[in-house]
Amino acid sequence: MNNIQVDVETGKTPTQVRRTRSPQGGVRMGDDLIVETRSLTKEFKGFVAVSDVNLKVRRHTIHALIGPNGAGKTTCFNLVTKFLTPTRGQILFNGNDITHTQPAAIARQGMVRSFQISAVFGHLTVLENVRVALQRKQGKSFQFWRSGECLNELNxxxxxxxxxVGVAEYRDTPAGELSYGRKRALEIATTLALDPEMLLLDEPMAGMGTEDVRRTAELIRRVAANRTILMVEHNLSVVADLSDTITVLKLGRVLAEGSYAEITDNPEVVEAYMGAGHGGAGHG
Structure with missing residues (x-):
C-alpha cells in the first residue's frame, strides 16, 4: 500500500479534507449528489451487461468504480458518460435528467470524460495543445488563421x-515526443481547459510504469481538490490511496460500496476477486 499524505494544516488525509472543506473554505454537505443513476440497465441482444445499478456520487469526492473481469464497470461508465444509451433507468447530473442528452451537451454542462473528449495533437507543442483547448472553450475552435497576438492572449x-499538471518544462515540446505518462498529463490539462465541474477518468493509469502511476495519482489528487472525479481503475493501490467511495460491480450489479477498508473487509468482494484471479480488476 502506498503512503498517504497528510494535510499539514488539518492533520487529515487529502480525501478527509475534501469531505469537509469546500474550495471556499466552508463545510460541504456530505450527501450533496452531483451524479445519480436510478435502476440503470443495459442489455445487448438479450445479454444484461448492467442491471439495476443505483450509483450516487457525492460532490467534491473521488468515486471509483471497480470489479473483476466482466463485472460491467466499463459498460456502466460508458452509460454515465453518455457513450452508450441505457436500455432502462435514469441518469441525473446536478439534479437534471441527462438520460437522453448527448455527450457534447453534457460536456457543456460541466461533466467531461477525459482522454476521450480532450484532443491532443502530436505535431503541436504542449502549450499549443492547451491553447487549442482554450479556444474550444471560448467557441473559437480551429480558427488557426487568427493573429498570433490574439492567440497569445490565451498563453x-x-x-x-x-x-x-507538471509539464511546464515541456512547454515547447511537440506532444508526440512526450512519454506516455506525460502525454496523459497533457490530456488532463486540455480537459481542465474546458473548466469542468466533474471529471470522468477511464483507467487513467492503464499502460503506465511505476513512476508515471505515482505522478498521475498525485495529479488526480490535486485536480480533485475542487472537482468531483468518477473513475474506473484496475490499480487497487491507486484506488486505495485516492478514493473516498468505491463501488464494486459483479456480473453487472452492485456487489458492495464503501471505503476501501469497508469493501476489502467484505467476504463477497474478496471472493469475487479471488474467484476471478486477484488481478481481475481489469476490463469489464
Missing part, C-alpha cells in the same frame, strides 16, 4: 494549466 491561462 497565460495555458501556462497555468501546464504548470498545474
Amino acid at each position: 497565460a491561462r495555458a501556462e497555468e494549466l501546464i504548470e498545474a
Whole structure:
C-alpha cells in the first residue's frame, strides 16, 4: 500500500479534507449528489451487461468504480458518460435528467470524460495543445488563421494549466515526443481547459510504469481538490490511496460500496476477486 499524505494544516488525509472543506473554505454537505443513476440497465441482444445499478456520487469526492473481469464497470461508465444509451433507468447530473442528452451537451454542462473528449495533437507543442483547448472553450475552435497576438492572449491561462499538471518544462515540446505518462498529463490539462465541474477518468493509469502511476495519482489528487472525479481503475493501490467511495460491480450489479477498508473487509468482494484471479480488476 502506498503512503498517504497528510494535510499539514488539518492533520487529515487529502480525501478527509475534501469531505469537509469546500474550495471556499466552508463545510460541504456530505450527501450533496452531483451524479445519480436510478435502476440503470443495459442489455445487448438479450445479454444484461448492467442491471439495476443505483450509483450516487457525492460532490467534491473521488468515486471509483471497480470489479473483476466482466463485472460491467466499463459498460456502466460508458452509460454515465453518455457513450452508450441505457436500455432502462435514469441518469441525473446536478439534479437534471441527462438520460437522453448527448455527450457534447453534457460536456457543456460541466461533466467531461477525459482522454476521450480532450484532443491532443502530436505535431503541436504542449502549450499549443492547451491553447487549442482554450479556444474550444471560448467557441473559437480551429480558427488557426487568427493573429498570433490574439492567440497569445490565451498563453497565460495555458501556462497555468501546464504548470498545474507538471509539464511546464515541456512547454515547447511537440506532444508526440512526450512519454506516455506525460502525454496523459497533457490530456488532463486540455480537459481542465474546458473548466469542468466533474471529471470522468477511464483507467487513467492503464499502460503506465511505476513512476508515471505515482505522478498521475498525485495529479488526480490535486485536480480533485475542487472537482468531483468518477473513475474506473484496475490499480487497487491507486484506488486505495485516492478514493473516498468505491463501488464494486459483479456480473453487472452492485456487489458492495464503501471505503476501501469497508469493501476489502467484505467476504463477497474478496471472493469475487479471488474467484476471478486477484488481478481481475481489469476490463469489464
